[in-house]
Amino acid sequence: MKKIAYLIAVLLIAASCVSSGGLHYDSLQNGEQMETSRAKLDHSNYDELLKKYVNEAGFVDYQGLATEQAKLKSYLTYLSVNPPKSDWETGEQFAYYINLYNASTLDLIIDNDMPGSIKDIDGPLGQVWLKDFITVNGKQYALADIEKSVLQKMGDPRIHFAINCASYSCPKLLRTAYTGKNVDELMDRAATEFVNSDKNDLSDPNNPKLSSIFKFYTSDFTSNGMTLVEYVNQFASNRLNAGAKVTYKDYDWSLNKQS
Known part of the structure; x- marks a missing residue:
């Protein structure tokens, strides 16, 4: 039922410009507007996988990554039980959701036997973007939730160069995990390299x-x-x-x- 409100948009838009609702950045306070704390999340395991299986051009060795999918899934589980809190700095929130989107997409591709295109993976109304498979704090979300209901609402268009939908025309997947400290620098780099x-x-x-x-x-x-x-x-x-x-x-x- 939660996707009914988006039916018209989905029928009109065949790319990733859709949203399935449910996860909303509106419920988080902007970390720069209040006394903040820095999250203590460790993205190093994901960073190691990126450096090992992603090349400088941003292309992925999915066959190799599949041999360490358990490590990727462990990282996603780690993110799922450590969701952002309202007092996190904005950069920490950006890093969390960018990594969540990108790592979940890699996992999705491997789980579906590395299809010729991510769009070959089925989902509600034929849209993989609406497929609920990402767990955050015990609830299931879709890629569209992370992109449309969180990252876009955070108000920085550079996120469109930071998230990667496993496709040739996407901005390249960087070989470095985003963190609260490097997220601004990496988003600038991603934007410059893509443009x-x-x-x-x-x-x-x-x-x-x-x-x-x-x-x-x-x-x-x-x-x-x-x-x-x-x-x-x-x-x-x-x-x-x-x-x-x-x-x-x-x-x-x-x-x-x-x-």
Whole structure:
């Protein structure tokens, strides 16, 4: 029943721009606005797996990772029983949910025998994004819950470069786990690397071809009053002209596996 409210959106949007509800950042207080405490979570086991099975291009050795899936599942269990608290610093909350999303996606791919695309995995209404398989504090959530109901509500569009949906056109999966200390630096790095990668074509400053991510989430990138071009120019090596006519590249949903 909880997904009924999102039926229309799901039918209209075939990408990850959906939400299944249930988990809401609104219930957490922004850590920067109150006396805060730093979480003591240890992301080192996940960091070791990333460094071992993800290459510099962000592609994953899923066959190798599958041999240590128990370690990945142990990390996810660790996150599930240590949910964010309202007095955590904002950076700690970002790190928790980014890691939760990315690690859960890796686990999902392995559990489903490494399909050609994450979209080949079934879910409610045919949407894998609405599949409840992520446990937080004893309750089940979907990838859409983490992305739409938490990370997007935290108000930093850079999260779209930090989370990885196991697809070729996604921003690459970094080989480093996010932490409260490095999350701002890593989100900046992820944004810069993605904007200047071949996922976008900025060679013509008047007619750039951007990743469809900028189409999926235009309202996030322009929510602070910037135009989409102005947002991209914050990270672009080749700056776009103010009146640039933006078009979008097709999105490749094939699995981000190492060849």
